Amino acid sequence: MLLFRSEQHVDRWCKQWNRPRGGxxxxxxxxxxxxxxxxxxxxxxxxPKSVSEAEAAFARIGLKGEFWKLSV
Amino acid sequence: MPEKVVEGNRKSRRPRRDSRPRLSGRSQLDIRNRYPxxxxxxxxxxxxxxxxxxxxxxKCRAPSIAEMxxxxxxxxxxxxxxxxxxxxxxxxxxxxxxxxxxxPFSAVPTAFPVKVGNRSYYGNCIxxxxxxxxxxxxxxxxxxxxGCCNLEMLLKVRNGRLLGSKGIIHIAVPARDWYKDxxxx
Numbered sequence: 001m002l003l004f005r006s007e008q009h010v011d012r013w014c015k016q017w018n019r020p021r022g023g024x025x026x027x028x029x030x031x032x033x034x035x036x037x038x039x040x041x042x043x044x045x046x047x048p049k050s051v052s053e054a055e056a057a058f059a060r061i062g063l064k065g066e067f068w069k070l071s072v
Numbered sequence: 073m074p075e076k077v078v079e080g081n082r083k084s085r086r087p088r089r090d091s092r093p094r095l096s097g098r099s100q101l102d103i104r105n106r107y108p109x110x111x112x113x114x115x116x117x118x119x120x121x122x123x124x125x126x127x128x129x130x131k132c133r134a135p136s137i138a139e140m141x142x143x144x145x146x147x148x149x150x151x152x153x154x155x156x157x158x159x160x161x162x163x164x165x166x167x168x169x170x171x172x173x174x175x176p177f178s179a180v181p182t183a184f185p186v187k188v189g190n191r192s193y194y195g196n197c198i199x200x201x202x203x204x205x206x207x208x209x210x211x212x213x214x215x216x217x218x219g220c221c222n223l224e225m226l227l228k229v230r231n232g233r234l235l236g237s238k239g240i241i242h243i244a245v246p247a248r249d250w251y252k253d254x255x256x257x
């Protein structure tokens with residue numbers, strides 16, 4: 001999960017490493033994802049998200065589609 | 073400390089012996105064999121998880137296995153609890169047994185340094201680097217760079233907001249494959 005200056009830089013990186021293009025997030029989506037994922041991590045009651053909870057968290061910030069699916 | 077408050081609350085909530093439902097000898101044995109152990113392990117895991125995080129936050133480095141064993145006074149329970157924590161992928165161990173990752177923190181230096189006040193941490197990736205101020209609820213400076221050309225891309229979090237940042241995040245691996253190769257992901 002890397003930061004890039006632009007989509008052209010993502011394409012250059014994918015070509016360099018012979019990787020298909022993956023999922024793209026805006027920085028704001030990345031920040032919201034970080035808050036969804038980690039803001040409760042210091043709670044004694046924290047537990048890992050279930051598949052459905054994680055997919056719901058992705059959907060809340062607009063990350064939908066096959067790439068973001070965790071369920072088989 | 074919150075853990076002690078939790079301990080106190082749990083004791084105060086413990087039902088009196090007389091109020092427990094009466095069970096047959098076999099059932100009592102089953103309950104003793106299953107439920108208490110499960111409760112103890114869940115509690116131990118939470119205490120270990122919080123000990124690791126608090127150590128990392130305060131000292132900017134992960135506790136060693138020896139430090140954790142000294143704190144919990146049981147190498148055996150520690151080893152088993154670490155295995156359980158690692159099963160969630162939030163924690164990952166190095167080959168020498170020390171912590172490599174306690175998400176969102178990396179226990180080893182990475183290309184994602186995060187400065188919070190006068191303390192310095194490392195994220196495992198850009199998601200985790202953003203996760204450190206999200207987790208701590210504090211302002212932060214992330215000295216990131218472009219994954220392609222390595223141009224510096226400074227990110228700042230102020231008062232719960234990501235400020236004036238240009239750039240995009242690319243995740244190369246589909247979500248369901250993230251943990252097949254956590255290092256690459």
